[in-house]
Amino acid sequence: MCSALHFILIIGLAISYLVSVSAELAAFNSISCPLPQGMCVYGDIHISNPLTSGPKKLPLNETMEYIHALLQEAIMVEHSTIPLYLTALYSIADSSESAVSVIHSVVIEEMMHMTVAANVLNAVGGAPRIDAPNFVPEYPLNLPMTNVSIGIQSFDLPSVHNFMLVESTTAQDKSIGAAYVYILELLRRLCDEHGEHNVFVGNFSYQIEMQAMNQTAPKIANLQDATAALMAVSDQGGGCPIPGQEKEWPDVANISAGPLGGDLSHFARFSEIALGRRFLLNDTIIGGPTGPAFLTNWSAMHRFKPNPRVSDFEGTEVYEPALAFAVTYTELLVQLHNVFNGAPETFGSTMSTMFSLTQLAKILMSTADPRSDEQMGVGPCWEYMPAASQFADRHGKARPIIPGDQSFVGRFVPPHGQHIGGHIQNAVS
Numbered sequence: 257m258c259s260a261l262h263f264i265l266i267i268g269l270a271i272s273y274l275v276s277v278s279a280e281l282a283a284f285n286s287i288s289c290p291l292p293q294g295m296c297v298y299g300d301i302h303i304s305n306p307l308t309s310g311p312k313k314l315p316l317n318e319t320m321e322y323i324h325a326l327l328q329e330a331i332m333v334e335h336s337t338i339p340l341y342l343t344a345l346y347s348i349a350d351s352s353e354s355a356v357s358v359i360h361s362v363v364i365e366e367m368m369h370m371t372v373a374a375n376v377l378n379a380v381g382g383a384p385r386i387d388a389p390n391f392v393p394e395y396p397l398n399l400p401m402t403n404v405s406i407g408i409q410s411f412d413l414p415s416v417h418n419f420m421l422v423e424s425t426t427a428q429d430k431s432i433g434a435a436y437v438y439i440l441e442l443l444r445r446l447c448d449e450h451g452e453h454n455v456f457v458g459n460f461s462y463q464i465e466m467q468a469m470n471q472t473a474p475k476i477a478n479l480q481d482a483t484a485a486l487m488a489v490s491d492q493g494g495g496c497p498i499p500g501q502e503k504e505w506p507d508v509a510n511i512s513a514g515p516l517g518g519d520l521s522h523f524a525r526f527s528e529i530a531l532g533r534r535f536l537l538n539d540t541i542i543g544g545p546t547g548p549a550f551l552t553n554w555s556a557m558h559r560f561k562p563n564p565r566v567s568d569f570e571g572t573e574v575y576e577p578a579l580a581f582a583v584t585y586t587e588l589l590v591q592l593h594n595v596f597n598g599a600p601e602t603f604g605s606t607m608s609t610m611f612s613l614t615q616l617a618k619i620l621m622s623t624a625d626p627r628s629d630e631q632m633g634v635g636p637c638w639e640y641m642p643a644a645s646q647f648a649d650r651h652g653k654a655r656p657i658i659p660g661d662q663s664f665v666g667r668f669v670p671p672h673g674q675h676i677g678g679h680i681q682n683a684v685s
Contacts, residue, residue: 324382334370339638344411368473379476383654387593392640409562423522433490464600495521558621560635586644
C-alpha cells in the first residue's frame with residue numbers, strides 16, 4: 257500500500273521536486289494557460305515554475321479554469337486507452353488465453369480511472385464533457401500528457417510494448433502521474449490561499465461511486481480525497497513509489513498496484529505478457545519477473561487493418577455493422593456524459609450498451625475485410641457519429657443534459673444478445 261508514501265510525496269514535496277514536475281509538464285502540456293506570464297508552462301517552453309514564482313497568490317478564478325481544462329484532458333487520456341485495450345481484448349480469438357484476464361482487468365480499472373478524474377472535475381466545479389466532437393480521439397494519435405503514439409490494432413507483441421509506455425514514465429519524462437501531481441499541487445495552493453471551501457465547490461450529487469472487482473472509484477469531497485484518489489490511479493497504472501526513493505516517483509516505481517487494488521500495476525501486468533513470465537512478490541521492475549511462464553499464443557489472434565474508419569467500407573456489406581459499432585459507441589458516450597452531469601443513477605443502463613459494443617466487435621472481427629485478399633477480419637470503428645450525439649441539442653454545452661431514452665441504444669444489438677444488468681465485468685467480456 258502506498259498511501260503513506262503519497263502523503264509524504266504531496267504534502268511534503270521538496271521545492272526541487274516541484275521544479276522537476278513542472279518541467280516535465282512543460283514538455284507535454286497542450287492546454288493554453290490563462291494565468292499571467294511567469295506563472296505558467298506553455299507548450300514545450302518552460303517559462304517558469306508557476307508553483308514557486310510570480311505573485312504570492314494564484315488568482316482563484318483563472319487558476320480554477322486552468323485546472324478544469326487539465327482535468328478534462330486527463331479524462332480524455334484515461335478514456336483514450338479504453339478503445340486501445342478493448343480492441344486488443346476483442347482480437348484474442350481464444351478466450352482461455354491468460355492475456356484475456358489481464359487486459360480485461362486493466363480495461364475495468366481504466367474505466368474507474370476515468371470515473372475518478374470525472375469525479376474530481378465535478379468536485380471542483382467543472383463539468384465533464386464526454387459527449388462532444390473533440391472528446392473522441394482519431395486514431396492513430398499521440399496520447400496527450402504522455403506523447404505516446406497509439407493506434408487501434410490487433411493484439412501483438414509490439415502493441416504490448418506500447419501499452420507499457422502508456423502506463424509508465426516515457427524516456428521524455430512524461431506521464432499521467434506527473435500531470436496529476438501538478439494538478440494536485442495547484443489545488444493545494446488554491447486551498448491554502450483561498451480556502452478549501454472556495455475550491456471544492458461542485459455539486460456532490462453529480463458524482464458516482466463505481467465498484468468493480470472489489471475495487472472502488474470514490475466520490476471526492478475535498479483535497480485529501482482528491483489527492484488519495486488521483487495518486488491511487490497513478491499507482492495502479494505505473495506502480496508505487498519505492499521507499500527511500502519517493503522523490504524519483506513516477507520515474508522510479510515498484511510493481512505494486514497500490515491502494516486501489518489489483519496486486520500488480522498495469523505496467524507490471526503488461527510486462528508479464530511481454531516478457532512471458534509472471535512476477536513473484538519480491539521481484540522488481542528492473543530485475544524483471546522470475547516466476548512461472550506466462551504463455552501467449554500470438555498466432556491465435558483476429559487480424560485486421562489498423563485504425564479502421566466507417567468510410568473505409570462504404571459500398572460494401574461491412575458498412576452497416578461498422579456504422580452500427582460507431583453509432584453504439586457514440587451513444588455510450590452520451591450515456592456516460594449524462595451519468596457525470598446530473599444523472600448518476602443511470603450508470604447501470606450503460607452496461608447493456610457496453611455489451612452491445614462487445615457483440616458488434618466480435619461480429620466485425622469474424623467478418624472478412626472486402627478490401628483485403630488476405631484472411632483478415634474487420635476492426636472496430638471507434639468514431640464519433642453526430643447523428644447519435646446530443647451535443648447539438650445541448651447547444652454545445654455540458655449541461656443541462658437531455659433526459660429520456662436515447663433512440664439509438666440497442667438498435668443494432670445482435671438477436672442473440674442478452675442483458676447483463678449492472679455487472680460491468682461481464683459487459684466487456
